[in-house]
Amino acid sequence: GDSVTQMEGPVTLSEEAFLTINCTYTATGYPSLFWYVQYPGEGLQLLLKATKADDKGSNKGFEATYRKETTSFHLEKGSVQVSDSAVYFCALRVGSGNQFYFGTGTSLTVIP
Amino acid sequence: SAVISQKPSRDICQRGTSLTIQCQVDSQVTMMFWYRQQPGQSLTLIATANQGSEATYESGFVIDKFPISRPNLTFSTLTVSNMSPEDSSIYLCSVEDLTSGRHEQFFGPGTRLTVL
Numbered sequence: 001g002d003s004v005t006q007m008e009g010p011v012t013l014s015e016e017a018f019l020t021i022n023c024t025y026t027a028t029g030y031p032s033l034f035w036y037v038q039y040p041g042e043g044l045q046l047l048l049k050a051t052k053a054d055d056k057g058s059n060k061g062f063e064a065t066y067r068k069e070t071t072s073f074h075l076e077k078g079s080v081q082v083s084d085s086a087v088y089f090c091a092l093r094v095g096s097g098n099q100f101y102f103g104t105g106t107s108l109t110v111i112p
Numbered sequence: 113s114a115v116i117s118q119k120p121s122r123d124i125c126q127r128g129t130s131l132t133i134q135c136q137v138d139s140q141v142t143m144m145f146w147y148r149q150q151p152g153q154s155l156t157l158i159a160t161a162n163q164g165s166e167a168t169y170e171s172g173f174v175i176d177k178f179p180i181s182r183p184n185l186t187f188s189t190l191t192v193s194n195m196s197p198e199d200s201s202i203y204l205c206s207v208e209d210l211t212s213g214r215h216e217q218f219f220g221p222g223t224r225l226t227v228l
Contacts, residue, residue: 038202043204044219089154098215099170102154
């Protein structure tokens with residue numbers, strides 16, 4: 001079945017450090033891949049997405065590349081800020097209008 | 113992007129009672145979904161709320177426990193019935209407009225439910 005495996009947290013980094021959150025997936029078809037972010041006390045927000053192999057999604061300095069050969073969609077940011085502290089969820093979906101499969105979430109805390 | 117509101121934002125309820133959660137969207141959307149996020153876990157889809165017909169439930173979720181209504185394209189309710197402490201979770205509404213072609217789901221802020 002379809003599933004997402006995400007790096008467990010929590011992750012604590014100093015400001016301006018490099019961030020990687022690993023995400024790998026299993027899918028029966030050709031999924032679209034997403035990263036969602038949940039800031040404290042708020043709902044999930046779409047951070048970035050990629051809909052086909054080799055696509056790179058990017059937003060707010062975050063990037064993730066859809067790697068079909070390694071079935072991965074790792075999230076990266078070159079220099080994190082305190083305001084990036086949140087929980088990050090990797091997700092996949094096969095087709096449109098269908099359900100999402102979410103990873104377990106990775107909590108990130110960035111300290112000054 | 114769609115703006116989604118949920119009411120209540122949080123509640124503390126007694127075992128055996130029921131709670132109805134409302135989801136309101138600021139525009140007409142094709143699809144509405146209800147998810148559950150149990151403490152320390154990821155999101156799990158409960159059901160797809162279908163406008164004008166019965167909701168489509170995922171494995172492990174039944175209508176008697178989680179009745180859902182969707183009277184129009186901007187509103188849905190989820191009821192958690194005969195609650196037990198195991199129902200303590202965050203319940204999230206999400207929407208997608210298939211006509212946009214953007215393949216994006218937007219999520220509400222969630223309702224944090226604690227059952228004593």
